[in-house]
Amino acid sequence: MSSTRRRALHAAVELVGGEGIRALTHGRVDAAAGLPPGSTSNHFRTRAALLAGVIEWIATEERSDAGLPSISTRDDLVRGLARMIEVQSGPQALRTRARYALFIEADVETSRPLLDQRATFEAWIRGILRQLGGPPAEQQTRFVMAMAEGLLLHRMTVDPEAPVEAVIARAVDAALAP
Template sequence: MSNTRRRALQAAVELVGGEGIRALTHGRVDAAAALPPGSTSNHFRTRTALVTGVIEWIAAEERTDAGMPRIDTRDDLIAGLTRMIDVQSGPQALRTRARYALFLEADAQTAQPLLEQRTAFESWVRGILHDLGGPSAGEQTGFLMATADGLLLHRMTVDPDAPVEAVIARAVDAALAP
């Protein structure tokens, strides 16, 4: 990937995460990335192409960052999910806000990279729950994911310091309960 394209995509994520989806224009991205006018439109001819490019970039960055930790115990799962929420609501908060905004803006086809990312993560969690607690625990994946999603959204919108570990521990314990 060219340096210009990378700079444009990074700037686009920061714009959407910091100012909302309406800030995503070719000109604003050029300015935010300190690129010559027209640079972003050379890579993304239309707004739809730009939205699609940003979604694909976020999904790729999240796959790169995920580094799915090895989970062998209940405590590993709690620590892993807690760390992910801390990162997404802390150092990666702008990217998380951008992901939320783009999910709302995009149609199903354009959002596909984010949906695939979500499906892969869900499968990973399901496998862990199954390994730790059996088939009935694996069936609780939706519950655990919804709890983590709700907690992340709460931290992003209401209370950035809301405790994570205790909530995740209760949800993991409920999912693993016979």
């Protein structure tokens, strides 16, 4: 990927995460990235193409950052989920805000990279719950996912310092309960 394209996509994520979806224009991206006017439109001819490019970029960046940890115990799962939520609501908060805004704005096909990534994460959680608690725990995958998503949204919108580990521990314990 060219450095111009990379700079444009990075700037686009920061614009959407910091100012909302309406900030996503070719000219604003050029300015934020310190690129000559027209540079972003050379890579993304339309706003729809820019939107799709940003979504793909976020999915790619999140996959490269994720490094899904190896989980073999309940405590590993609690710590792993807590760390992910803390990173997504802390150092990667702008990217998380951009992901939320883009999920709302984009149609299903355009948001496919994010939906596929979420499905991969859900399968990862499902496998861990099955390993730790068998089929009854596996059936709690959506509960654990909803808790994690809700906790992340709460930290992003209401209380950025809300404790996460104790809440996650209660949800994991409920999912693993016989």
